[in-house]
Amino acid sequence: MGIRTLVAMLVVALVVIGALATQESYKVFMPGLLQGAVLTIEIAILGSLLAIVMGVLAALARMYGPAPLKWLATVYVEIFRGTSALVQLFWLFFVLPQFGVTLNAFLVAVLALGLNVGAYGSEVVRGAIQSVARGQWEASTALNMSRPQMLRRIILPQAFVAMIPPWGNLFIELLKSTALVSLITLSDLAFKAQQMNQNTFKTIPIFTLVLLMYLAMSLVVTIGMRLLERRASLGLARGKAA
Amino acid sequence: MTEQPMVRFDNVSKRYGALTVLDGLNLDIARGEKVSIIGPSGSGKTTVLRMLMTLETINDGVIWVEGEPLTHMERNGKLVPADLAHIRKIRAKIGMVFQSFNLFPHMTAMQNCIEAPITVLGMKRADAEARAAELLDMVGLSEKKDHYPSQLSGGQQQRVAIARACAMRPKIMLFDEVTSALDPELVGEVLEVIRKLGREHDLTMLMVTHQMGFAKEFSDRVCFFHAGKICEQGPPNELFGAPKNERTRQFLHAVLEAG
Numbered sequence A: 001m002g003i004r005t006l007v008a009m010l011v012v013a014l015v016v017i018g019a020l021a022t023q024e025s026y027k028v029f030m031p032g033l034l035q036g037a038v039l040t041i042e043i044a045i046l047g048s049l050l051a052i053v054m055g056v057l058a059a060l061a062r063m064y065g066p067a068p069l070k071w072l073a074t075v076y077v078e079i080f081r082g083t084s085a086l087v088q089l090f091w092l093f094f095v096l097p098q099f100g101v102t103l104n105a106f107l108v109a110v111l112a113l114g115l116n117v118g119a120y121g122s123e124v125v126r127g128a129i130q131s132v133a134r135g136q137w138e139a140s141t142a143l144n145m146s147r148p149q150m151l152r153r154i155i156l157p158q159a160f161v162a163m164i165p166p167w168g169n170l171f172i173e174l175l176k177s178t179a180l181v182s183l184i185t186l187s188d189l190a191f192k193a194q195q196m197n198q199n200t201f202k203t204i205p206i207f208t209l210v211l212l213m214y215l216a217m218s219l220v221v222t223i224g225m226r227l228l229e230r231r232a233s234l235g236l237a238r239g240k241a242a
Numbered sequence B: 001m002t003e004q005p006m007v008r009f010d011n012v013s014k015r016y017g018a019l020t021v022l023d024g025l026n027l028d029i030a031r032g033e034k035v036s037i038i039g040p041s042g043s044g045k046t047t048v049l050r051m052l053m054t055l056e057t058i059n060d061g062v063i064w065v066e067g068e069p070l071t072h073m074e075r076n077g078k079l080v081p082a083d084l085a086h087i088r089k090i091r092a093k094i095g096m097v098f099q100s101f102n103l104f105p106h107m108t109a110m111q112n113c114i115e116a117p118i119t120v121l122g123m124k125r126a127d128a129e130a131r132a133a134e135l136l137d138m139v140g141l142s143e144k145k146d147h148y149p150s151q152l153s154g155g156q157q158q159r160v161a162i163a164r165a166c167a168m169r170p171k172i173m174l175f176d177e178v179t180s181a182l183d184p185e186l187v188g189e190v191l192e193v194i195r196k197l198g199r200e201h202d203l204t205m206l207m208v209t210h211q212m213g214f215a216k217e218f219s220d221r222v223c224f225f226h227a228g229k230i231c232e233q234g235p236p237n238e239l240f241g242a243p244k245n246e247r248t249r250q251f252l253h254a255v256l257e258a259g
């Protein structure tokens, strides 16, 4: 889908939310839902940042690190890919305190979701690095660059373009998994919706608004990633027409 | 005592599994010498250059550069396999130009030429740019300095690649079939740049080529490879004019037929 279509969808979603919010039966829910949405967005953004850091570090450690780091990164990736985000949330929130480490719920949410998505992200980073032509490594070697210099200046900038679309998918996955944090006492968008629904039984307005809000958020991610991709591939694609 | 050779392959072997690609190669190259390597496909020509550029490890023997071991280093009077720091120190003397150019696609011609001088040699940007501008001028591409590789023809890309390699001031330059990927009408411009490089710079040059005419006119010596060994070598006039070895004769005959 083109960026224009996506932007049009986003505008429609926002307009519909705005229009519904003026209706008496919907209005009352808006402050609570928006409050929940803010928490959802906070967790999604911080979780995504952590996922990027963990994804890059784990990929580099697995590909180029010394044996212990390699091992550590592999264990991390396999554990967080092989178990569900829900179990990880519960473990960090309910089990870790038994070992004397108590973290607040917000921190647990960011950690669990960031580490979970970071594990998938490391595979994305690895695949993108491997997709860079071998000749690029060889040319950098012939110019006597060190491994870190090659990665930083030559390989990662090229791999970056290939990473953007799959990372976009992961960010949206992460955004949707934030709904899980309601199970560890956090009042995110999904939690607020459930709570209001239980109190008022106004299922249609509440969940229609919530649906549109999640849709708007994920459209923002998708559009942002598309723009980033377009910018990043400019140098590479420039003159593909030439 | 005579001067150290610039490059010495001392009984070097390279194997991939059970396949012996180079079998006890001995080859000395003098300072400033221009040596061409010719031979049939699969005879190990590229491998010779890649080993010298340290893109491949070797299984036996030692490669020396200006009297210092490249593949090894001295420890307590013995030669042990070189570590990366040692390899990088010696490798600084060598540059290479590839058949497929391998320019950095996310950088302009100018950026391609200043990247390593800045990051590896620690040059100031202004100095690196001044040197790169000179080199791009030498290869006739001053006007294209802000173009990306995808905006350049194959011949132009290869000339940028030559400028980029020169920017590191190597003493030895390796060329691996640098015109093989080019359309015929673009071959001349690249060969012209290599000629110029040979004249203006005191470079030692080792090139794998299928351009027999160029090898004959340009080289001080031609080595004919066959099945991982130097089958025959000598001054171009002798090797092309009066090849002694039957295999050389057959190869030259086949190449002349085709060309």
Ligand SMILES: Nc1ncnc2c1ncn2[C@@H]1O[C@H](COP(=O)(O)OP(=O)(O)O)[C@@H](O)[C@H]1O
Pocket (backbone or CB within 6 Å): B016, B019, B021, B039, B040, B041, B042, B043, B044, B045, B046, B047, B048
């Ligand atoms: N990475 C590799 N793995 C296995 N065999 C290889 C590899 N690289 C080269 N070879 C083999 O080594 C031989 C010599 O290759 P090469 O030096 O490229 O020959 P040339 O440049 O003379 O055509 C060929 O038989 C080739 O198939």
Ligand SMILES: [Mg+2]
Pocket (backbone or CB within 6 Å): B045, B046, B047, B177, B208
């Ligand atoms: Mg070859």
